[in-house]
Amino acid sequence: MKSFNEILKVAYEKWKEEPFIYVKKNNIFTPCTFKNFIESVIFLAKALEQLKLNDSKFMLFSKNSFDYLICDTAITAYSGIAINVDKNYKVYDLNNAILKCQPDVIFYSSEQENIIKEIKKLHKSINYLELEKELPKLIQIGKKQVQNENELFNIREKEPDSCCKILFSSGTTSHPKAVMLSQENILAGYECTSSRIPFDNNQREYLFLPLNHIFATCSFYYSLICGKKIYLSTNIKYLTDELQEVKPNFMIIVPLICERLYSLANGNNEVLKELLGGNINYMLIGGTKIAIELKEEYKNAGINLIECYGMTEMASVIVGSNIDENDISATGTLYENYKYKIINSDENGVGELLVKKKDKFLGYYNDLETTKKVLDEEGYYHTGDLGEIINNKFYFKKRKDRIILLPNGEKINPEELEILIMEKCAVSKVIIHLDNKRLKAILFSDNFKNYTKIFEEINNELPNYKQIENYEIKLNSERIK
Numbered sequence: 328m329k330s331f332n333e334i335l336k337v338a339y340e341k342w343k344e345e346p347f348i349y350v351k352k353n354n355i356f357t358p359c360t361f362k363n364f365i366e367s368v369i370f371l372a373k374a375l376e377q378l379k380l381n382d383s384k385f386m387l388f389s390k391n392s393f394d395y396l397i398c399d400t401a402i403t404a405y406s407g408i409a410i411n412v413d414k415n416y417k418v419y420d421l422n423n424a425i426l427k428c429q430p431d432v433i434f435y436s437s438e439q440e441n442i443i444k445e446i447k448k449l450h451k452s453i454n455y456l457e458l459e460k461e462l463p464k465l466i467q468i469g470k471k472q473v474q475n476e477n478e479l480f481n482i483r484e485k486e487p488d489s490c491c492k493i494l495f496s497s498g499t500t501s502h503p504k505a506v507m508l509s510q511e512n513i514l515a516g517y518e519c520t521s522s523r524i525p526f527d528n529n530q531r532e533y534l535f536l537p538l539n540h541i542f543a544t545c546s547f548y549y550s551l552i553c554g555k556k557i558y559l560s561t562n563i564k565y566l567t568d569e570l571q572e573v574k575p576n577f578m579i580i581v582p583l584i585c586e587r588l589y590s591l592a593n594g595n596n597e598v599l600k601e602l603l604g605g606n607i608n609y610m611l612i613g614g615t616k617i618a619i620e621l622k623e624e625y626k627n628a629g630i631n632l633i634e635c636y637g638m639t640e641m642a643s644v645i646v647g648s649n650i651d652e653n654d655i656s657a658t659g660t661l662y663e664n665y666k667y668k669i670i671n672s673d674e675n676g677v678g679e680l681l682v683k684k685k686d687k688f689l690g691y692y693n694d695l696e697t698t699k700k701v702l703d704e705e706g707y708y709h710t711g712d713l714g715e716i717i718n719n720k721f722y723f724k725k726r727k728d729r730i731i732l733l734p735n736g737e738k739i740n741p742e743e744l745e746i747l748i749m750e751k752c753a754v755s756k757v758i759i760h761l762d763n764k765r766l767k768a769i770l771f772s773d774n775f776k777n778y779t780k781i782f783e784e785i786n787n788e789l790p791n792y793k794q795i796e797n798y799e800i801k802l803n804s805e806r807i808k
Contacts, residue, residue, distance in 0.1 A: 331404035331491075331510050331548075332484040338551045339365045339479075342528070347550075349558040349573075350393050356558055356572060359393060367397045369479055370469030372405035376483065377468060384428060384493075386410040388421065388443070389436035391538050391559050394458045396547065397466075398434050399538065403491045403510070405484055407431075410493045410505075411539040415790035418445045419747075425450055427505050428493055428692055434458055487511045490689055494541055496639040497730055497738040505692035508541075512642035515686040517549055519662040523649045524609050524633055528554035533575040533604075535560035540736065542613050542635070545643040546579045567591070567602055574604035581614040583734035585621055585632070596628035603630070609650065611635050614736020616723055622655045634659055636723060640701070640708060645682050646721045657720040668707060669716055676715045677724055681707040731761055737792045739766070744793065751781050755803055765796035771806050 329337070338361055346358030375381060385402045387409060389395045402409040412424050414436075421442060425433075432454045435443050443455060456462075473479055485491050487510040495503040520526075526549060534557050536543040550557055558573045560566065566584070592599035600607070610625075613635040625632040636658045637644040646659035661667055665684050672678030683706050690698035701709045711730070714723040726732065731739045741759035744766070748757045754772040761767070770778065778798065786794040 329514070330484060330487045331400070331514075332480065332482075334514075334548075334551050335365050335368065335400075335404065336480055338554065342554050345528075345554070346556060348393055348396065349556065351559075351561045358556075361554075364393075364397065364400075366470075366479065367466055368400045368404065369482060370466045370473070371397055371401040371462070372469065372482055373472045374465040374469035375401070375406045377472065380432065381406055381483070383407040383431040384410055386412060386425070386428070386430035386433045387435075387539075388412055388414065388416070388433060388439050389458055390414045390438065391534065391543075392436065392458070393559070394462050395436075395538060397462065398458065403485075403513075405482060408490055408493060411544070412495065413539050413790060414439070414537060415792070416442070417788050417790065418442055419788035420790065420793075421446055422449055423502050424495065424505075425453070427502070432456060434462075485510065488687070490692075492544075493692055494539060494544070494639050497740040497743075502743055503740070504694065504697060506639045507689035507692050508639075508642055509686065509689060511686040512689070513545060513548055514552075515642060515664075515684060516545065516637075516644050516662070517552060519664055520549070520635075520644055520647055521553070522663075523647050523660070524611065525650075526553035526555060530555035530577040530608075531558065531573060531575045532556065532577045532579075533558045533560060533570060533573045534579070535563055535566060536579055536581065536736070540614075541637070541639045541643045542579055542736070546611075570602065570604040574606040576606050576608045578603075578607065578609075579611045579613070581734065581736035582612065582617040582621070583736070585610075585612060585617065585625065586734065589621060589624060594624075599625075599628050600630065607631075609633060613637060613644065615732035615734060615738075616658075619655055626655065636721065638710065640688055641682055641684065641710075642686070645684075654720065656722065658714065658723040659721060661716070661719050661721060666707075667716060667721070669714070672715070676717075677713055678715070679727055680710045680712050680714055680716075680721065682710060683707045731759075731766075733761075733792060734764060735792060739793060744768075744789075744795070747785060747788075748795075751785060752776075752778050754800075756806055759795070762796070766794065768795050768798040770798055770800045771803050772800055773803050775800050 343362035347361040347364050348359045349356040399409050410428050410430055434456050437459050490507040491510050492508045493505045496506050497503050532555055588602050592602055609631045611633050631650050634648045635644040636646040648659040668681040669678040688708050711727045713725050713727050714721055729741055744759045745757040754770045756771040758769045782795055
């Protein structure tokens with residue numbers, strides 16, 4: 328697969344005058360061309376080089392936006408390492424991410440100003456740049472270095488197999504792990520994925536999943552290869568209204584949104600199609616397991632709901648359904664360019680899935696010990712997912728560890744929350760589990776103290792998807808040994 332620089336060159340030559348990214352301006356989706364986007368990327372990269380910031384680590388703390396995409400692409404392709412964090416992080420999570428990765432620069436949106444004010448008190452040596460104010464200035468600095476179009480791509484690019492991006496993934500350690508990815512990693516799945524789902528220049532994708540997730544990251548970068556158009560969601564609460572405006576024919580989605588749309592349609596197939604804009608050809612669904620019954624309902628409505636199974640460490644999809652897949656119980660067909668194993672299987676053939684790719688998993692940033700636990704000597708990545716392989720198809724069953732898979736695609740390690748609660752509550756043990764799709768805490772103690780106020784304080788430190796809905800106290804004698 329080509330490098331990012333080559334992909335940007337080809338996209339510029341093919342489609343530079345065509346619309347690429349649509350953003351809401353004055354309540355109307357307004358296009359920016361491939362030329363506008365790619366030139367802005369190059370100009371920013373040249374400015375960062377002039378300011379001697381090449382090979383720096385840049386943290387991006389913002390919602391999806393045109394500015395975010397310019398920064399992310401410039402850094403990932405040319406300038407250093409992009410550390411993409413959740414826009415919903417509060418001080419607790421953002422501080423943990425900073426301590427783990429030690430960024431040199433943080434690009435943040437104006438909406439995050441209050442959190443950044445607190446972070447500045449903790450980390451004074453970081454260079455903080457507000458996207459809305461500083462990005463236009465940086466682009467102008469870089470623009471002055473390009474005299475004509477022939478000089479545009481005269482720029483140092485990153486080695487395709489070196490780390491260019493860090494994303495966070497929940498795992499067996501208490502805090503999220505910092506997954507290192509290369510350009511090769513990000514682009515490796517395109518060939519197999521595009522052989523299952525047609526990608527082309529006529530597609531219109533409505534993108535609402537956050538770009539700190541590998542699923543959204545790959546979908547965006549694939550658009551530079553195939554030329555599909557990207558419409559950036561303004562806010563998830565406007566999803567159904569914006570779907571009517573955009574009328575996309577392509578989307579990536581998570582089970583929670585599929586469930587909500589189906590519920591809104593009240594089982595009416597025609598209404599379901601209209602809620603999606605009436606023009607959907609393909610929807611790729613991933614992040615967590617989708618109910619077979621829901622897959623069946625979408626299929627009955629004539630909607631191509633294509634399941635994709637993957638993970639951050641493997642740079643997105645490693646098993647994908649074909650558009651003509653009839654076995655809806657299958658998670659997907661194995662990718663031709665990858666190698667797979669099932670180990671420690673039970674009498675039914677269910678065991679842990681191992682995957683090996685030509686593009687090497689770079690490991691976790693500054694965490695060799697955890698990397699060695701998941702990457703064996705043969706180069707196989709141990710997914711921690713249990714399932715079986717039958718006739719070249721993978722059937723996911725459940726997680727091997729305690730990781731909680733939420734319907735919105737988020738993954739939570741309950742141990743992280745349990746440790747946080749133990750630090751603040753005088754109890755002997757805490758167990759976090761999923762209760763009716765929301766997180767619940769069970770506290771073990773012989774003291775039936777009211778912890779409501781403490782839980783309010785804990786939730787104030789956490790993004791919505793990590794917040795504890797309620798708790799109950801049980802006697803120590805009820806603990807399972």
